[in-house]
Amino acid sequence: MNFELLIQLIVNGLIVGTLYGVVAMCFVLIYKSTRVVNFAQGEFLLIGAWTCWAMLVKFELPFYVGFPLTLVFMLVFGIVLQVVVLRPMIGEPIISVIMVTIGLSMFFQALVAWIFGGYTKAFPTVFETASVNIAGLQIETAYLMSMVVSLVIMIGFYFFFKYSRMGLAMRATAFNQQIAQSLGISVKHVFAAAWAISAVVSALAGVVIGMVNGVSSALSFIGIKVFPVVILGGLDSIVGSIVGGLMIGVLENLAEFFDSQWLHFGNMYNIAPFYALVIILMIKPYGLFGTKDIERI
Amino acid sequence: MGDAVQNTETRESILSINNIEVVYDEVILVLRGISLEVPKGEIVTLLGPNGAGKSTTLKAVSGLLKTEDGEVTKGSIMFKGEAISNRDPDDIVRRGIFQVMEGRRIIEDMTVVENLRLGAYTRRDRGIRDDIDRVFNYFPRLKERTGLAGYLSGGEQQMLAIGRAVMARPEMILLDEPSMGLSPLLVKEVFGIIRNINQEQGITMLLVEQNANMALHCASYGYVMESGKIALDGTSEELLNNEDMKEFYLSGGDKDRKSFKNLKSYKRRKRWM
8 A cells, every 4th residue: 555645645635625615615605695506616717717827828917917807807707697697587496597507507618618729728837846845745836825725715705704794794695585685785786796706716716726737628627526515515504615625625536546556447536526425415415514404406 | 852742743754654555476465555654753653463464564664575576556655755665675774764574583693793783784884883882782681692693582582683773773663563472571671672762862663563552652653454454543642542442452441341242342343354
């Protein structure tokens, strides 16, 4: 058995897991406040990463200009998407809304492939050293940065929901829309804000992953991997999405390890989370932290 | 100021409801021509049995009707001279009317302070912290509760719901059955505080109640609703001394008339409905 490899994989799992956690938080944010199951979450990463790539490569902007511009673009994108596509769907059956987000996912994938082509493109190098050596483990600088960014986002989310006016309004809306309205909260604004924040933070994760793996349509696969994460953590729990993200991140790396050492099935890295998904749904359908009466999808 | 005689006709109405009809789901007619006036700075109560349309009247004013597929189809609701019927609830809160919904609808998974801060959602000024202290002055026992609001007792939740309304600094509060499910002693306490808030903050109140006795002792004027119409109205003293009111709402009347057979007014009650 190769212990060094095992530990390296676990560390990688934790790092990727925090990113899953961040994307899952974005998914939960939308689900909690608007009750929409967003199948287009992965496309937010995709669009964010491609936009940033275009800013840096096509328009040759420096990173510290192109990256904030990307976030501003995603903010507007999230609001426009909610107002134009999802606001008219308020009050429609949940399955119709799900179909709309699946449609959005396909539309954006095709659109992005049409604009940028189907090949993986590399980000210009942002960090001078590709990887650093910490206690004998090789960790890519971008991953290290992603860990820091993820932690900052998580802490940011905590303070946002605990202390900010809009954060409290979102929690109130998630608890009960009628009560929220009786307090003078405009549910329309809350919905738009939820989509905007979700788009911005997902794009952030998209850019970070794009820096490591290159930008390609494979990024949107993260959006599908969010499902095992949120179902493990509980569809409506922010804490659950972080814990679920870490668990799925480690799980897929462990599965990869066992497969490479003994099983030799191949591609366990991508499949294992979905085995886990099926098992969770059988024994704990509401996840580790979810509320019991939520709808199943 | 200091004028003991209450003459509602000469007082300026802050809210006037003129002959409104409310329809739910485009078919169910709930209010059939309600008119009432609320003078500025006073407490007016709206009494009546279950299903009379009291809560619907409040929701028509606060705009919450919209969230339940209801609509004001006729008549007008004027607040400070402006028509406010069928506006969005958040717009109405910004205009200065805050409804405390029936059944103390607090946000259970938030703390007391978070609930209070949400009450001030529409405000942008810096006085929010001071106002939280002010609410704690009215309801000292809330200050000791640091856990989630869902674990508060019924009375404390009602106090929180009222305190949250005060946080919005509204000109008018619509109170829907604050006495619901509270012990008589607590009802007395809550009504005392409602009166204090009315006098100290100058907030006008429209109070819906089942507990007619308590409400009339608190309010200056009262309306009695039955089946979507106003059946009776008058000053609190008039209503407290009204024979029908004594019979049906004030659990009093002649002591020897224990059975409905002996009720002279029974027919009159029928006519109201």
